[in-house]
Amino acid sequence: xxxxxxxxxxxxATPHGPDTPFHQLGGEPGVRELVDRFYDLMAIDERFLRIxxxxxxxxxxxxxxxxxxxxGWLGGPPHYEARFGHPxxxxxxxxxxxxxxxxxxxxxxxxxxxxxxxxxxPLFERLLQSFHGTADWMRNRPDV
Ligand code: HEM
Numbered sequence: 001x002x003x004x005x006x007x008x009x010x011x012x013a014t015p016h017g018p019d020t021p022f023h024q025l026g027g028e029p030g031v032r033e034l035v036d037r038f039y040d041l042m043a044i045d046e047r048f049l050r051i052x053x054x055x056x057x058x059x060x061x062x063x064x065x066x067x068x069x070x071x072g073w074l075g076g077p078p079h080y081e082a083r084f085g086h087p088x089x090x091x092x093x094x095x096x097x098x099x100x101x102x103x104x105x106x107x108x109x110x111x112x113x114x115x116x117x118x119x120x121x122p123l124f125e126r127l128l129q130s131f132h133g134t135a136d137w138m139r140n141r142p143d144v
């Protein structure tokens with residue numbers, strides 16, 4: 001594993017068990033609803049136009065991939081790894097220009113999705129902090 005592939009230390013996927021964010025969100029149905037809300041918002045809310053433009057025309061595959069990834073990342077079943085192997089998330093994002101502005105759009109979209117799905121404190125803050133660590137690590141372009 002290279003340094004660029006190493007996940008940030010605040011990856012919430014440990015420890016496994018009933019106290020994981022995965023279970024607190026309601027398991028697979030809860031994670032699916034969160035991902036669906038995230039991409040629904042990205043599709044309709046003009047605050048997220050910049051990151052929407054980086055995605056394919058149809059978001060169906062993006063929804064599935066983020067759902068599979070988040071299940072494992074949040075402490076549930078490793079569906080993404082089972083299909084695609086190691087996520088290499090930073091490498092997979094290199095084709096997309098991600099600076100602070102794109103990072104912040106992504107995080108605002110996720111914060112709005114969590115809020116709309118009724119995710120409350122302290123889970124909300126814990127997850128937002130973890131998402132921030134991962135999104136920040138994905139930046140691959142200087143700010144202009
Ligand atoms: C920082 C801002 C981010 C931007 C602009 C961004 C953008 C994108 C784009 C354009 C794709 C390709 C979509 C597709 O092929 O259907 C993608 C894929 C993906 N993103 Fe992000 N992303 C960001 C952050 C994140 C974060 C924080 C996570 C996880 C916590 C994440 C997880 C994923 C996953 C799992 C995939 C699928 C990778 C694959 O198998 O091809 N992304 N992202």
